[in-house]
Amino acid sequence: MTLVQMQPGSTDATPAGRTVADAMDAAGPQVCGDMTVEVALAVMASARTGYLPVCDDNGLCTGLVTRAQLAAVRDGSAYSDRVQLRDILGDRGPFTSPVTTMAEAGHMMRYGDVDALPVVDEHGSALGVLARAC
Numbered sequence: 001m002t003l004v005q006m007q008p009g010s011t012d013a014t015p016a017g018r019t020v021a022d023a024m025d026a027a028g029p030q031v032c033g034d035m036t037v038e039v040a041l042a043v044m045a046s047a048r049t050g051y052l053p054v055c056d057d058n059g060l061c062t063g064l065v066t067r068a069q070l071a072a073v074r075d076g077s078a079y080s081d082r083v084q085l086r087d088i089l090g091d092r093g094p095f096t097s098p099v100t101t102m103a104e105a106g107h108m109m110r111y112g113d114v115d116a117l118p119v120v121d122e123h124g125s126a127l128g129v130l131a132r133a134c
Helices: 037-047 067-075 102-112
Strands: 051-055 061-066 116-120 126-132
Touching (some): 037 067, 051 126, 061 067, 061 116
Antiparallel strands (some): 051 061, 116 126
């Protein structure tokens, strides 16, 4: 996974003119919303990633789940082995486009308090993930 180093207090994470397409991690594993939390954790472990884009039945990206998010759900008192990813996703988004500048994406990540954004095309299909170093 490509990690983008954000400088604290900086409004521009990379040199001017760079876009998300220049820094994103190309599409890796994607999972469907009907997948269970346990299976998604196993996919993450085998893919050695901390993020998975979640897609609907039409192949459109509906969100992103993280290893920490899934572990918190699994360790919760209301957890059962039937909990599906669509049950925990919540609101759709945020997303970014491959033509978004890195400065804009960095701003979105800082102020949206997210460590990763799914990168989608004009139709909503996942192209990859943009993640920042913690």
